[in-house]
Structure formats: structure tokens, C-alpha cells
Amino acid sequence: MTKTNGAQALIQSMINQGAHYVFGLPGAKIDRLFESLEHNDDPRTPKLIITRHEQNAAFIAAGIGRLTGKPGVVATTSGPGVSNLATGLITATSEGDPVIALGGQVPRNDIARLTHQSISSKELLSAATKDSVEVQDANNLSESFANAYQNAVSPKAGATFMSIPQDVLNDDVTRPVIKPLHKVEQGGVDSETLNQIIEKIEKAKLPVILAGMRSSTNEVTDAIHKFLHKFSIPVVETFQGAGVISRDLEKNYYGRVGLFRNQIGDTILKESDLIIAVGYDPIEYEARNWNIGRTGEIINLDSIKPEITNDYQPDLIVNADIAKTLNEISSNLPDGIDLGSDMHKHLADQQEKFTKKDAIPANHSDENGIHPLAIIHALQNQVDDDTTVTVDVGSLYIWMARHFRSYKPRHLLFSNGMQTLGVALPWAIAAALERPEKPVVSVAGDGGFLFSGQELETAVRLHLNIVQLIWDDGYYDMVRFQEIAKYGHDAGVKLGPVDFVKYAESFGATGMRVERAEDLEPMLAKAFDTKGPVILHIPVDYSDNIQLASKLVDDVLN
Known part of the structure; x- marks a missing residue:
């Protein structure tokens, strides 16, 4: 019977969870993993791509996460190899991009000593990630990777980190590798809350969608399009909500908001008596910018609970699957619902000024x-x-x-x-x-x-x-x-x-x-x-x- 070591079990875990690439830089404390990636007969093995800096490897992995919704994987050696990940991982975590970072570590019996490249990796990156662990037993590697994957993709998506001592990668593994994970499904909105949403939308003179970072998945974007075909209202994108409005719905596009409060989107949000915040994250554009001086209501539709501040206290909070919720709303809106000719004329005038810029x-x-x-x-x-x-x-x-x-x-x-x-x-x-x-x-x-x-x-x-x-x-x-x-x-x-x-x-x-x-x-x-x-x-x-x-x-x- 062929023995499996920690590095091989980790690679099989990557295969089972669908990882296609590993980005990073080599080093003695992680070389067993790199050797096993480079010289592996399984055609499903993730491709090892060496970069010129660990921070950039983390950026590329985050790019994979943002584009696919599945974690990109980055692997580096110990010491500065790990510390160079910090900026890339904190960027991914703040901006909702799933990443799994693997950091080599000194052997277990050296971790508490002042030895070459020995740093408290787990503690260092705990502030930059959603979850940071150090694996002390090769038999736990596959479990740890599976949990890192699940934590990375669960709302709000972000980076996770695994510190792996050198000898753990070399040790024999006797437990089976974790099988492919199933997506964790959220439910939709309950009927009572749905009725409240429909009532607020029907009463509003100018409902506006604020499309945030978590509106930019294909599923949520499709649901927004379905809503707009039923009820044509303005949409304001955040920078990470860019592209939510398709070409055929360009009449609904009222710009993007971020940084300075001086855009057409800011004007539309200020005028709105009902903002439907879809997947909005305050790190993109703080509510103290766009919600100042407003008197209208806010419905918060998101897969995570909102951060409550003096500037952001939604009147209705829906913590559920965003796409399912929007589709339920669209299906229950009355046929023929419309903003009225006067409002359409006003919005057309605003859009003309916007386009001239x-x-x-x-x-x-x-x-x-x-x-x-x-x-x-x-x-x-x-x-x-x-x-x-x-x-x-x-x-x-x-x-x-x-x-x-x-x-x-x-x-x-x-x-x-x-x-x-x-x-x-x-x-x-x-x-x-x-x-x-x-x-x-x-x-x-x-x-x-x-x-x-x-x-x-x-x-x-x-x-x-x-x-x-x-x-x-x-x-x-x-x-x-x-x-x-x-x-x-x-x-x-x-x-x-x-x-x-x-x-x-x-x-x-x-x-x-x-x-x-x-x-x-x-x-x-x-x-x-x-x-x-x-x-x-x-x-x-x-x-x-x-x-x-x-x-x-x-x-x-x-």
C-alpha cells in the first residue's frame, strides 16, 4: 500500500474542491508541496504558477476568487513569505474575494524558538483573514482545507489562511481526504416580510436600487434584470457593482457612487424615498456619504447582516439569498406597476445631464x-x-x-x-x-x-x-x-x-x-x-x- 504524505493529501483536497491553480513563491518550508505539485501524474493537479512576489500571488488568487466565486489558492514559504501575503489577503477579505492562503512554517518543535524564519504566522494573518489556523497534524490537513474553503466562500467571502509546519507536510496521512463540498444554500424571504417589501415599493414615489458588491454574481444580476423588466426604476452601482446593468437596460443606469459625493447617483439616492440596497457593503461607500439628509426608507437585501451605524439604520432587513428574494419580489409585484410619466420625464432629464459629462x-x-x-x-x-x-x-x-x-x-x-x-x-x-x-x-x-x-x-x-x-x-x-x-x-x-x-x-x-x-x-x-x-x-x-x-x-x- 502506497503511503500518502501531508503534501499529497493537501493536493488531493485541492483537486476535490476544484482548485485549478496554485500561485506563489518557493522556499524550504513549503518545498514538499511545490515538488508534489510540479511532479504529479494526476492530470487534475492544480497548475503551479510561480510569481515574482508573494503579494502579487495573493492578488492573482483574489482575482480568481472574484471572477469565479471559488477560492484562488496561494502558497508561500515561512517568515517573509507569509508576511508578504498580508496586503493581498486583507484586500481580498475587505472586498469579498475568496482566497485560501497556505503558508509554510518551521517544524513544530521550532515554532516557539527564535529560529530561522520562525514567526507567529497564524496570529499575524488573523487580522487579514476571516479565519487563520495552524495545522499540527498531517491527518487534519484535508479537514482544515475543506473548512478554509467553506469559510472563504461563505458570505461575506474573503481570505482564509493555513499555517503548515514543514514536518506536517512530510508526515504520513492515514485518514481519507474530504470529498467535494456541497454549496451551502440560503433560503429566500418569508411571506410576511415579502408583503412588507411589496407594500413599501408600491407606496414609494421614487424607489431606487443601490447595487453593491454582492449584487455582482450572475444569479443576483439576473434577478435584478428580471425585477427591472417588471418595474423599471433607477439603479445606482457601487464600483464593485459595475456591470450589473446590461446594455439592454441602460436606461435604468444612473452611474456609480464612491469616494466623493458629487455624482448623478448621489443625487438620485438623495431624491429617493425608498432605497433598495442589494448586496451593499459600507466599505465600498460609507452611508455617511450617500444617506446624509435623506428622509426616505431603506430596505437592506443581503446574504449577511448589515453593519448598523448612526448613518445606516435600514427600515427593513432581509438576511437571505439575494437572488431568491429578488425573484420572489418580482413575481409578486403587480402587473403594470410604473413610476408615472412625470417621474420618467424627471429621470430622463437627470440622465441627459449625466451623459453630457x-x-x-x-x-x-x-x-x-x-x-x-x-x-x-x-x-x-x-x-x-x-x-x-x-x-x-x-x-x-x-x-x-x-x-x-x-x-x-x-x-x-x-x-x-x-x-x-x-x-x-x-x-x-x-x-x-x-x-x-x-x-x-x-x-x-x-x-x-x-x-x-x-x-x-x-x-x-x-x-x-x-x-x-x-x-x-x-x-x-x-x-x-x-x-x-x-x-x-x-x-x-x-x-x-x-x-x-x-x-x-x-x-x-x-x-x-x-x-x-x-x-x-x-x-x-x-x-x-x-x-x-x-x-x-x-x-x-x-x-x-x-x-x-x-x-x-x-x-x-x-
Whole structure:
């Protein structure tokens, strides 16, 4: 009888739970797992993908989690290998992306000693994850992985961590591996609560859906579409709710809200006498921003209980399966329910004002760089609804969130919980792996790109087709323009120049540079037709950034 060691049992557990990839960096305390992944005869074994930094490996795993709803897996060695996971895991946990992180640890009898790379891994990452454990017996590895999986996907999804001592991976396993898990199903809304919801919707003059991060699954998005076909009302997306509104329902789209309270979505939310918050998470956009000065009611539909604050006290809380609840509501709404002609006219007027803000300023010159809206228009004309666009943090992310349209959920990705620099390229790698036949675009600034730009080598090695846009202005500009607005000058935000075309070529990728707005579309078309990763270096003029924090809603001073 062939013996099974801890590493082999862990791999079989990954196979049983449907993991397709393991991302990470090697090291002595985890090498048994890496060796068993690399040299394994089972064709179902997850593919081992080595990255250039542990943080980026965690970002890629989180990208897998966001795109698929199933945990991405990241594995690193002990000590700094584990500590480098912290930012990636806390980003995943705050933003609802399921991840399982595996960290090598010193042998069990060294854990309490001041030995090489001995740190309190479990305790360190407990604040960055939903659950953090240290496995002391090889026979517990499969159970621990199964529970890490279940914790990672259960609402609110997030990261889990397993610290695994080196000798535990090497020990023999005598227990069977846990079988594939069944999805944990939530029920729908009860009839009494359903009747209350229907009554509130019927009485409301302007009910509005606020579509949050947990509205962006295919099931919930389909349920929202069904609702809107029954009752056509405005929908405001959060940044992570991007793509909830499909192209055929664009008349219901009233923008996205986040960061500054000065968008058309803020105006619609303020006017609404009934907000139906669907999968809304306050980490995306705090209620103290959008709920200030409102007198209407709130219905909270979510798979988790809401955080109650002075600014967010819903009048009706439904903790149930969101899609099932919405479908029940749609089925029970009266036929012919409508907002009325006067309200439709008012909303059409608001939407017209909103749409005008997408126009490129007619008098803009390319002398100091290309206007953000020109870049967005060119990109919008290049992509289709199946294109995945990942967006880094910076001024570009505000412009993209406000003006770039996306018509499928989880095809326009933002970090809006932690606002973590460096996510765009790792997420694009995840998208290129999961959606290999579809276009993938990564958008970053010159500052944020270099947080994870070394993973360009990973993309080249994997022959991934990714178009990477770099908006270059030589500053950490999202900080800069806010400093200028507050203090009249900037501080600590200036960056030195980088030749990103040569940078791309040094990794074996293709580098291109755009100098004029009129060249954007042909250069983008060329980039999309080029095999492998392509960097498109674009000088950007952010002189209109002050408008991003300008006043729109009358009672707010930014």
C-alpha cells in the first residue's frame, strides 16, 4: 500500500474542491508541496504558477476568487513569505474575494524558538483573514482545507489562511481526504416580510436600487434584470457593482457612487424615498456619504447582516439569498406597476445631464498629455461586452469608475475597499487564465503599475494576451490633486520618469507609446491584435482632476 504524505493529501483536497491553480513563491518550508505539485501524474493537479512576489500571488488568487466565486489558492514559504501575503489577503477579505492562503512554517518543535524564519504566522494573518489556523497534524490537513474553503466562500467571502509546519507536510496521512463540498444554500424571504417589501415599493414615489458588491454574481444580476423588466426604476452601482446593468437596460443606469459625493447617483439616492440596497457593503461607500439628509426608507437585501451605524439604520432587513428574494419580489409585484410619466420625464432629464459629462472637452490640447476622457472613449470603442478590464488605484480609477461603461458583472474590476495599489496587472493575469479566449485590459498609473509590474514576466512566461495601459503623469496624482484642493500645493508625490516601452521589451513583452489623442484608437487596435502582453504608454493630462472633487449635491462641501 502506497503511503500518502501531508503534501499529497493537501493536493488531493485541492483537486476535490476544484482548485485549478496554485500561485506563489518557493522556499524550504513549503518545498514538499511545490515538488508534489510540479511532479504529479494526476492530470487534475492544480497548475503551479510561480510569481515574482508573494503579494502579487495573493492578488492573482483574489482575482480568481472574484471572477469565479471559488477560492484562488496561494502558497508561500515561512517568515517573509507569509508576511508578504498580508496586503493581498486583507484586500481580498475587505472586498469579498475568496482566497485560501497556505503558508509554510518551521517544524513544530521550532515554532516557539527564535529560529530561522520562525514567526507567529497564524496570529499575524488573523487580522487579514476571516479565519487563520495552524495545522499540527498531517491527518487534519484535508479537514482544515475543506473548512478554509467553506469559510472563504461563505458570505461575506474573503481570505482564509493555513499555517503548515514543514514536518506536517512530510508526515504520513492515514485518514481519507474530504470529498467535494456541497454549496451551502440560503433560503429566500418569508411571506410576511415579502408583503412588507411589496407594500413599501408600491407606496414609494421614487424607489431606487443601490447595487453593491454582492449584487455582482450572475444569479443576483439576473434577478435584478428580471425585477427591472417588471418595474423599471433607477439603479445606482457601487464600483464593485459595475456591470450589473446590461446594455439592454441602460436606461435604468444612473452611474456609480464612491469616494466623493458629487455624482448623478448621489443625487438620485438623495431624491429617493425608498432605497433598495442589494448586496451593499459600507466599505465600498460609507452611508455617511450617500444617506446624509435623506428622509426616505431603506430596505437592506443581503446574504449577511448589515453593519448598523448612526448613518445606516435600514427600515427593513432581509438576511437571505439575494437572488431568491429578488425573484420572489418580482413575481409578486403587480402587473403594470410604473413610476408615472412625470417621474420618467424627471429621470430622463437627470440622465441627459449625466451623459453630457462623458464628453471630451472640445478645446483640450495634447501638449501636456491626453485628456482622461479621450483615453476612456478610445478604450470604450475598442472593447466588447466580454472584455475584462482591471483598474488600478489612482486618479485614473476615479475617471474609469465614473465614465467607463461595462455591461456584464465582474468584467470591470476595482479595488474600492482597501484601494490597494498594484492590483490591476495581477487581476488581469487571473482574467487571462480564466477567460483565455476573451480580451483582457489592465489600466494603471505610472505609480501603481510599478507596485506589481514585475509580474509582466509572469504574463510573458504564460503567453497571456493582456493589453496594459499606463497613464503617465509623473505623480501619485490621486493624492496630489486632493492635496492641492486642501492646501493649495502638493507634497511628497513627485515621481521620476520611466521608459515603459523599454521596460516592456526588457521582459520580452511588446511596448508602444501614444503621443496624441488621434493615435489612441489605431494604437489600441494594434495592441489588441498583438500576441502576448503589450504595454501602451500614454502621457495623461490630469489638469481637470479638480472637477473630480467638485460640488454637485447642494448640501455638500468637498
